[in-house]
Amino acid sequence: xxxxxxxxxxxxxxxxxxxxxxxxxxxxxxxxxxxxxxxxxxxxxxxxxxxxxxxxxxxxxxxxxxxxxxxxxxxxxxxxxxxxxxxxxxxxxxxxxxxxxxxxxxxxxxxx
Amino acid sequence: xxxxxxxxxxxxxxxxxxxxxxxxxxxxxxxxxxxxxxxxxxxxxxxxxxxxxxxxxxxxxxxxxxxxxxxxxxxxxxxxxxxxxxxxxxxxxxxxxxxxxxxxxxxxxxxxxxxxx
Numbered sequence: 001x002x003x004x005x006x007x008x009x010x011x012x013x014x015x016x017x018x019x020x021x022x023x024x025x026x027x028x029x030x031x032x033x034x035x036x037x038x039x040x041x042x043x044x045x046x047x048x049x050x051x052x053x054x055x056x057x058x059x060x061x062x063x064x065x066x067x068x069x070x071x072x073x074x075x076x077x078x079x080x081x082x083x084x085x086x087x088x089x090x091x092x093x094x095x096x097x098x099x100x101x102x103x104x105x106x107x108x109x110x111x112x
Numbered sequence: 113x114x115x116x117x118x119x120x121x122x123x124x125x126x127x128x129x130x131x132x133x134x135x136x137x138x139x140x141x142x143x144x145x146x147x148x149x150x151x152x153x154x155x156x157x158x159x160x161x162x163x164x165x166x167x168x169x170x171x172x173x174x175x176x177x178x179x180x181x182x183x184x185x186x187x188x189x190x191x192x193x194x195x196x197x198x199x200x201x202x203x204x205x206x207x208x209x210x211x212x213x214x215x216x217x218x219x220x221x222x223x224x225x226x227x228x229x
Contacts, residue, residue, distance in 0.1 A: 036220075041222070049217065090155075094215050098218075101157070102154045104152065
């Protein structure tokens, strides 16, 4: 079983829809949680970075962490065609190395 | 400023040949990471550098894989005697992380797409 599970999709939604992306993890030692966005043939770029359980909002994006359930979510409001990309959850224990453990990514297509 | 750059963008090689992949991190970033992205596998950690030292090599899949970093800057990932299962996108990331407390953001390069025939 992978340490981080993520539904690969693909997920197709109409423009303006609210998108919900999710990951579950098995190791309670993870302390820091990120969402990266990756456009086709590009490197991942950081969207959201959270530490504690709860919600963090940045514009149309909200990241949610529930450590008790080992579950993280990313919500995208008023989705745009430019949001079409692969969304990767990532997490780390922190500490000396800070290596990231990634989910497999969810491919999102926002239809105009 | 300039981001992380990687070269070549694409590499096609024959099974059994050696390949070298290069990463130029963001200037001043002491931490450098290599990851591999395969279809259906997501990104997998390979190796972490802090300066020129590699305190975590736990993700290297076999002894055919090695990496070095010189001058606290450029890093090279070498794959010897390539196999078809080495075909993947190899991504490099850098950060200002210095090994304690809250992790710093990792900034990724565009990757090198390796195809082993």
